Amino acid sequence: MTLLTRSQTKAMDRKAGESLLSYEERLAAFIQEANDRAAPAAKERQQLEQEEEAKRQKEEQDRLRQEEADLQAAAEHRSRQRERLFTRETVIGDEAARWVEVASTDEAPETEKGLSALAQVSHDLVATCALQQEEILHLQQTVNDRHLCLYHRSGGACQAWLDNILTSHGVAVSELHTKLTWQELTDAWHKRFQVEPPDLQAMDKLNKLHQNTLLSQEWITEFQRLTSTPNLPLAFRAIKHLFIMRSCPALQNALTQIAETLDTSDKLFSTASRIILTNIEARNAGRSSATTSDTQLKPKVACIISSEAATPNEGEVLAAARDGGRPRNNHGRDKTKTQSTSTPSTGSxxxxxxxxxxxxxxxxxxxxxxxxxxxxxxxxxxxxxxxxxxxxxxxx
Structure with missing residues (x-):
């Protein structure tokens, strides 16, 4: 909007001795003259805006037509590939059947038998390729349906947030995958609902996890699961130090003595499981012994001295440590029995x-x-x- 100076608006002032009616008529004529001068410029500006809008709409339509043409061309290309595969499969199948028939005779030479076997292999290969292509197409459809499944399984604030995204992009939920990839939607979801990355969540749980918060074996399993989180900002040396410091005093003392030999995660967690199992078995052996003399010393808690401890495998060690070193009654589902460390004598x-x-x-x-x-x-x-x-x- 152009600002008028005082010299330009001076003619609009009421003159001395001029009647009100004549002043209004002169002012109306002045305004009409100004409008007549501004009309061509406004018309030209409006025409330019219309041309720019038409050009933009034409470019958008061309882009949409090009995208649709590309999608159609890709679909036709996949269809032609499938037809070629199916045609070749039929031809190879007929040829293989003929060669098998020829090779099945007793007088057939070894060359015919070899060609028959080769044809069968080629037939299986083409069938496998066709099946894999069908699975790839189905997988692509499944990937595109993830947005729709997420919307229908959401509720409350989550669905309201998805509705806002659909409104901002101007698409239906079935077409949301054309505007946002799954990774982009995931990032926006985490930002909106303030979801911490998995590595930071694992770090937060590790800082609060102590051995007395869970059963010994469950604690080792949970610690091992958290430390296996991808992109965890902790080296193995820090993980080992944190694991030893969060252990109970007995386990901490035993692990500290052999800390230099624990150079992998498997050695660290399996050794801790064996120490817990050995301690429990020694304690239970002392409590359940009915023939121990008064002068016999109490069995001491055993520690693992070398990595050659007699354990059948890590799964049995973990199960035995969880059961307290005693054989289980196998009342639950999918529970592994462990062998008792002592065999009772026969008799009543x-x-x-x-x-x-x-x-x-x-x-x-x-x-x-x-x-x-x-x-x-x-x-x-x-x-x-x-x-x-x-x-x-x-x-x-």
Whole structure:
């Protein structure tokens, strides 16, 4: 908009002695004259804008037609490829059938038999290529449907956010994949709902994970899962240090003594599992022994001295450590049995170990479960070190 100077608007002032009616008529004539002078410029400017808009629309239509033509050409190319594959498959199949028929006779030479085998291989190869192309086309359709599935499975704020995206791009949900790739939509989703990257989530959980927060074996499994997160900003040396420092004092002491030999993640976690298993087995052996003398020392907790510990495999070690070193009853689904470290002797004492303590079967199992002394029901010591225990009672 052009600003008028005082010299240009001076003619619009009311003159001395001029009546109001004549002033209004003169002012209206002045405005009409100004409008008449501005009309051609406005008309020319409007015409230029219309031409630019028409040019832009034409370019957009040309671009859309080109994209549609490219898609159509790609579809026709894939269709021609499929037709060629199917045609070749039919020809090769007919030729292979003829060669197989010729080679099936007893008088057929070795050359014919070789050609028959080669034809069969070629037939299988073409069929495999055709099947793979069908799977690729189906996979592309599945990838394009991910946006639609995400929309229908969302709700509340998530679906409202997706509605805003559809409105801003002016497309239906079935065509959203033409405007946003799956990775772009994922990045926008994480930014909108403030989703932390997996590596930062793993770091945050590692900073809060201690051994006493979970069972020993579950803790090792969870720690191993978190440290295997891609792009985790931690080297193995830092992971090993963090794992040892977050362990209980006994496990920390054992791992510190052999820390230099633990140069891989597998060695670190498998060694920790074996140490836990060995400690539990030693403790249970001391608690469940019914024939230990008063002067016999309490079994010490064992540590892994070398990497040649006798373990069948890592899966059995983890299962045994989770079960407390005792054989499982296999009441649950998909549970692996572990072998007991001691074999009971034959006889009634082995079948009914609670008899020599004068206990019922339920009381015996309860004291074993909560690690009470089988003689005096004390929590300070176990049965092998009970100071007041008498001679074992004979079974009835």
């Amino acid at each position: 004492a082995a079948d009914q170990p609670w008899v020599q303590y004068g206990l019922s079967a339920n009381s015996y199992r309860t004291r074993l479960k909560y690690r009470y002394c089988l003689w005096c029901n004390s929590t300070i010591h176990d049965a092998a070190h009970c100071p007041t225990k008498g001679k074992p009672r004979q079974g009835k």
